[in-house]
Amino acid sequence: MGEAAGKARVTDGPAVAAGAAGGEVCDAERAAHARGEDRRPADGGARMIVGGPRGVRMVAVRDEWPDDPGAHPKVLVEQACRVYGEARVAAWCADLLVRAVAYDDPDEPPLVWVGGSPAAHGLGEGWKDHWPRVWGARGLLYAWDPAAAAAVVRGLEDPSWRVREMCAKVARARELGEAADVLAGLVGDEVPRVRAAALRALGVTGEGEHAPVVRGALDDQESAVRQAADKALEQLRGRLDRDV
Structure with missing residues (x-):
């Protein structure tokens, strides 16, 4: 240690x-x-x-280990919260996301808690270095502290599309209104999965000023993105109680 x-x-x-x-x-x-x-x-x-x-x-304490490293991420993170405390786990996940700590930092929990079996021995061969950031963001779906919100917003601009997509999912799950402007920018992302995730998040975080961006995605070449845009407009109308 x-x-x-x-x-x-x-x-x-x-x-x-x-x-x-x-x-x-x-x-x-x-x-x-x-x-x-x-x-x-x-x-x-x-x-x-x-x-x-x-x-x-x-x-x-580094010797703590999941009961089953192959379990669903939700199970792993919830168990980690029982061991370390939810605030501690959320802070660690946020730090992983923004690279404030190394994934193999000996003063932090083992990476297996958020990465599962692929991370049982650190970052295994063939796994690119963006994966700890993806896993850190994913962990925030199951462990949360409001202080982690800034890391999620920052992660929306990560160079890796997988990190951007996961942060959009977290912004949606945690209803992070402060992420809406960055999410609106992601509606034009080069990766369809990121565009769709951003639109789904805007449905629960966006305001009236974001509606034109969402409407513009109704003509996206990808059907999944068009569907996400249509659903987001429906949610905006319901939340704002007016047409958008």
Whole structure:
């Protein structure tokens, strides 16, 4: 674990200290646990107390592992939330999305929590480097904190179309009104799947000023995009309670 003297699995007890600087803190944790006090972080996440050059701090416990790495992403992320806490998982997913942390950062949860079996041993051979960003964005469909919204909006302009598409899905699921202007720009994206995802998101995030862009997509050469535009206009009319 880098600064840690080893690894420790923590699921339902006091935090475990690693390194010489952690001993005193660990003693306090054990004493509190003996008194029946819960000294874990407010989000309930598993942590390790690490002493090192940067002082005593709390980091994620790397030994935590999904019950079934091949499970559906929703199952994996929900289990991760039980282990680390939803706010912690959402923050990590947002950081992965905007490359604020490396996917193999030893102070973060293992990538398998959002990538599933393909990420069981890191980013496997043949998987391009945009996949951790896709998985981070996808994780925000199942773990959320409002602070992650800015990362989603930023991800809508990612160089990878897969990241843009997934961020549009998250913007729709989380009804991010602040994403509407960027989504309107994606209606002209070169990838049909991105255009369709952006239109679906505009149906729940857009305002009247976005209607002309949506109407313009009714003539798109791809049927899936035309259908998404038609549905988005219907949703805008219903939400805004007027014709658009």
